[in-house]
Amino acid sequence: MLTIAISKGRIYREALPLLDTAGIRPGDDPETSRKLVFDTNLDDVRMLVLRAQDVPTFVEHGAADLGLAGKDVLLEHGGEGLYEPLDLGIARCRMVVAVRRGRETLPRRPRVATKYVESTRRFFAAAGVQAEIIKLYGSMELAPVVGLADCIVDLVDTGSTLAANGLVEVEEVCPISTRLIANKASMKMKHARMKTFIDSLSNAVAEDPAP
Ligand code: PRT
Ligand code: MG
Numbered sequence: 001m002l003t004i005a006i007s008k009g010r011i012y013r014e015a016l017p018l019l020d021t022a023g024i025r026p027g028d029d030p031e032t033s034r035k036l037v038f039d040t041n042l043d044d045v046r047m048l049v050l051r052a053q054d055v056p057t058f059v060e061h062g063a064a065d066l067g068l069a070g071k072d073v074l075l076e077h078g079g080e081g082l083y084e085p086l087d088l089g090i091a092r093c094r095m096v097v098a099v100r101r102g103r104e105t106l107p108r109r110p111r112v113a114t115k116y117v118e119s120t121r122r123f124f125a126a127a128g129v130q131a132e133i134i135k136l137y138g139s140m141e142l143a144p145v146v147g148l149a150d151c152i153v154d155l156v157d158t159g160s161t162l163a164a165n166g167l168v169e170v171e172e173v174c175p176i177s178t179r180l181i182a183n184k185a186s187m188k189m190k191h192a193r194m195k196t197f198i199d200s201l202s203n204a205v206a207e208d209p210a211p
Helices: 010-021 052-060 071-077 117-126 160-164 184-189 191-207
Strands: 002-007 037-039 045-050 066-070 082-087 093-100 111-114 132-135 151-156 167-176 178-183
Touching (some): 010 066, 010 178, 010 191, 045 052, 052 066, 052 071, 052 082, 071 117, 071 167, 071 178, 082 184, 082 191, 111 117, 117 132, 117 167, 151 160, 151 167, 160 167, 178 184, 178 191, 184 191
Parallel strands (some): 002 045, 002 066, 111 132, 111 151
Antiparallel strands (some): 037 045, 093 167
16 A cells, blocks of 8 residues: 655645646545545555645655655755655745845844744855744744844745735745655565656656646
8 A cells, every 4th residue: 555645735736637647546636525535546545635744744754655745844844764756846936035125135133034944044054144033834924014024934936925015035045846755664665666656756747748
């Protein structure tokens, strides 16, 4: 049995056509069903529907053999106990530093509001900047507007969320896309089945007309 961990929303929607090309079709629609475990058209493949941040944890501990997770989530998780065999190239965006328009010059010790504490810590440390990191769970864009922080580190796709809040991007932290992750023990114990799955998904990605 192969167990694949996936999150609802953007990643699921964009992964569905790739999984379909790879020959895997979920038995139910996780977007509408309340079930958390799904059979698929293949007898030996099932899917777990999790919060995006929980996908690496399930895979690391072997509760799932494989998972689909955003690079943003993996950077925060740390990636111990995981292989990252494939970039699916879906749910693409960028992690950026953004400030209030007109406040582009940061103070020497900026206060940075973010959900991405690890990535932010590494980014400012590498730049030699001593930042005070303020952990938030959402609505980061509000922090500079109300004076909670000098800047934010957040994900940006179209840029319309930043613009709507009077913020501008000043630096890119890193590009983000969805990765296939694999449990290290499963890679040994179920090697042939895992390899077949990874190869078929890899072929589906190569055939994908999207950039
Ligand atoms: O939202 P929820 O709490 O349910 O869970 P989630 O945020 O973990 O899931 P979801 O589906 O929102 O995101 C899953 C993954 O999609 C993330 O982990 C990223 O890898 C990837 N992704 C790609 C994005 C975006 N693009 C994105 N634009 N995740 C979030 N956003 C948000 C961003 O945080 C900001 O609030 O969209 C807003 C910016 O979008 P633009 O288009 O206005 O720039
Ligand atoms: Mg979201």
